[in-house]
Amino acid sequence: MDTLFLAEVTLAGLGAGALYALTGVAFVLIYKATRVVNLAIGEILMLGGYAFLGFAAGLGLSPWLALPLAIAAGGALGWLVERALIRPMLGESPISVFMVTIGLGSILAGVVQLGWGADPLRLPEFMPSTPVFIGEAYLAPKVAIGFVAAAVVIGLFLALFRFSRGGVALKATAADQGAAYSVGIDVPRVFSVAWILACATAAGAGVLIGAIGGISPTMGVFGLSVLVVVIIGGLDSIAGALVGGLLIGLVEALAGAFLGGEFKLVVTFALLLVLLMVRPYGLFGTHEIERL
Amino acid sequence: MAGPAVLDVNNVEVVYNRTVQVLRGLSLQVPEGEIVALLGSNGAGKSTLLKAVSNLLSLEDGDVTAGAIRFRGDDIASLTPHGLVRRGLFHVMEGRRIFEDLSVEENLTAATFALTGRKLPAADFDLVYSYFPRLHERRKGLAGYLSGGEQQMLAIGRALIARPSLILLDEPSLGLAPKLVEEIFAIIARINAEQKVSMLLVEQNAAVAFAVANYGYILEMGKVVIDGPVEKLMRDQDVREFYLGLGGAGGERSYRDIKHYKRRKRWLS
Ligand SMILES: Nc1ncnc2c1ncn2[C@@H]1O[C@H](COP(=O)(O)OP(=O)(O)O)[C@@H](O)[C@H]1O
Numbered sequence: 274m275d276t277l278f279l280a281e282v283t284l285a286g287l288g289a290g291a292l293y294a295l296t297g298v299a300f301v302l303i304y305k306a307t308r309v310v311n312l313a314i315g316e317i318l319m320l321g322g323y324a325f326l327g328f329a330a331g332l333g334l335s336p337w338l339a340l341p342l343a344i345a346a347g348g349a350l351g352w353l354v355e356r357a358l359i360r361p362m363l364g365e366s367p368i369s370v371f372m373v374t375i376g377l378g379s380i381l382a383g384v385v386q387l388g389w390g391a392d393p394l395r396l397p398e399f400m401p402s403t404p405v406f407i408g409e410a411y412l413a414p415k416v417a418i419g420f421v422a423a424a425v426v427i428g429l430f431l432a433l434f435r436f437s438r439g440g441v442a443l444k445a446t447a448a449d450q451g452a453a454y455s456v457g458i459d460v461p462r463v464f465s466v467a468w469i470l471a472c473a474t475a476a477g478a479g480v481l482i483g484a485i486g487g488i489s490p491t492m493g494v495f496g497l498s499v500l501v502v503v504i505i506g507g508l509d510s511i512a513g514a515l516v517g518g519l520l521i522g523l524v525e526a527l528a529g530a531f532l533g534g535e536f537k538l539v540v541t542f543a544l545l546l547v548l549l550m551v552r553p554y555g556l557f558g559t560h561e562i563e564r565l
Numbered sequence: 566m567a568g569p570a571v572l573d574v575n576n577v578e579v580v581y582n583r584t585v586q587v588l589r590g591l592s593l594q595v596p597e598g599e600i601v602a603l604l605g606s607n608g609a610g611k612s613t614l615l616k617a618v619s620n621l622l623s624l625e626d627g628d629v630t631a632g633a634i635r636f637r638g639d640d641i642a643s644l645t646p647h648g649l650v651r652r653g654l655f656h657v658m659e660g661r662r663i664f665e666d667l668s669v670e671e672n673l674t675a676a677t678f679a680l681t682g683r684k685l686p687a688a689d690f691d692l693v694y695s696y697f698p699r700l701h702e703r704r705k706g707l708a709g710y711l712s713g714g715e716q717q718m719l720a721i722g723r724a725l726i727a728r729p730s731l732i733l734l735d736e737p738s739l740g741l742a743p744k745l746v747e748e749i750f751a752i753i754a755r756i757n758a759e760q761k762v763s764m765l766l767v768e769q770n771a772a773v774a775f776a777v778a779n780y781g782y783i784l785e786m787g788k789v790v791i792d793g794p795v796e797k798l799m800r801d802q803d804v805r806e807f808y809l810g811l812g813g814a815g816g817e818r819s820y821r822d823i824k825h826y827k828r829r830k831r832w833l834s
């Protein structure tokens with residue numbers, strides 16, 4: 274076996290894994306704050322890609338303006354969804370809320386298809402294309418940029434949770450809503466901010482992923498792999514999303530390279546099964562979550 | 566009773582899940598600066614009343630179906646739970662409800678949200694640590710690793726951060742050794758005196774509640790059955806028998822130290 278090849282596959286896997294991790298963080302943020310399993314996260318990510326295309330190609334804006342606008346559009350969508358769909362469901366069973374997010378996902382996919390058609394599209398090029406070599410191993414420049422961007426954003430989130438007052442409000446709300454209210458935390462505002470940040474993050478991830486592999490109305494299936502990531506990491510753990518994302522990215526890349534592309538999913542789900550048998554609440558999750 | 570009422574509960578009825586009625590026309594007042602005790606056996610509706618006052622009832626599908634609750638003259642019905650906290654009404658919930666996987670310090674930081682939108686000096690962590698030096702020693706550690714007594718101190722410490730004018734205390738003695746109960750109640754009496762905070766104190770332990778309170782209400786099946794100044798309640802035959810566990814005369818040896826502090830405080834002020 275060729276070590277250089279192994280190194281390149283590993284790097285590509287970590288690059289993909291970073292984007293899993295980033296989207297996983299978005300998922301965890303919503304779950305932590307509001308206990309909503311948001312199955313539309315893949316479609317929100319997809320919408321980020323299309324919003325970027327709309328701003329950059331449709332309106333002819335500079336990609337560097339289209340990127341923050343796409344992220345802002347994701348945030349606005351998050352705000353709207355929380356306000357209009359999720360908050361009225363407060364107190365309903367988790368299953369009904371879960372179903373609502375599935376419905377939201379199909380609506381978003383439908384909207385995109387109406388607007389842009391069913392065919393895959395390419396995003397305008399905007400990232401530098403100088404090849405990146407780590408040692409002798411080649412890494413696609415977009416994948417490298419995606420990795421760095423994801424690492425920076427995840428690092429920011431981790432710092433925010435650890436050191437900021439807002440992080441304390443989020444953790445307090447996640448731990449005990451009643452107690453959070455009782456110390457003066459505006460719990461509905463925490464919900465709102467969590468959805469805005471998470472959907473903005475997912476939209477940004479959508480631009481990165483779209484830049485690498487193009488966008489299509491079926492791009493939302495990325496959300497399924499992210500679901501595996503957060504189940505492995507623990508639904509409510511940011512660190513878990515980070516580790517789970519890198520792990521899945523790596524495993525998929527290795528399985529694809531050495532067993533063949535059709536084994537990617539099989540290996541991923543086998544890993545998921547084994548892990549759930551050993552640790553039902555994920556690698557870093559809180560124990561109570563196994564109910565779900 | 567002197568002073569205007571900080572809290573005025575008037576003929577309140579509470580129903581859970583639209584079916585189970587728990588409070589049946591309950592009225593009580595907390596005058597400015599005083600400690601009022603609310604006693605009653607398990608299931609009488611004490612915690613329900615506190616949740617109705619702090620508006621946390623809605624989180625448990627409970628509704629105030631009749632009557633009115635006024636905090637400093639304002640009807641609380643139109644206020645959010647966090648809005649009430651930010652106006653100076655702080656509820657120390659039953660079972661302490663500290664954030665276990667946050668540090669002691671972060672628990673206090675969480676309570677600084679109670680100061681949002683108020684023209685007050687910055688949060689005073691040192692004030693908390695001056696009442697509870699043990700929390701200072703453990704401020705970097707996870708709150709979940711504190712002992713039961715320390716967790717209760719932290720729950721009261723969060724209230725101190727919030728600079729309330731009224732604290733609702735739900736069974737602060739729950740599950741604590743007598744020695745610790747004495748220590749915590751002495752501090753409760755000091756906070757009442759030094760910080761000019763009125764308190765509504767829910768207890769099953771009537772002896773310790775009477776040691777710090779000025780006035781008491783006794784609740785049964787969601788209604789007040791007896792109320793009066795603590796001195797009078799302590800002479801009441803039924804109260805002595807059922808709530809203080811005293812058959813005849815004498816025997817109130819415990820908690821005299823707290824009482825002593827309280828007397829001295831009155832004498833000083
Ligand atoms: N969330 C709830 N839903 C339904 N019934 C409740 C709820 N909370 C309390 N109760 C009922 O209300 C009654 C009073 O409870 P509570 O106010 O907790 O009593 P106390 O604090 O005096 O022990 C009890 O019979 C209890 O079962």
Ligand SMILES: [Mg+2]
Nearest residue numbers: 611612613659
């Ligand atoms: Mg109770």
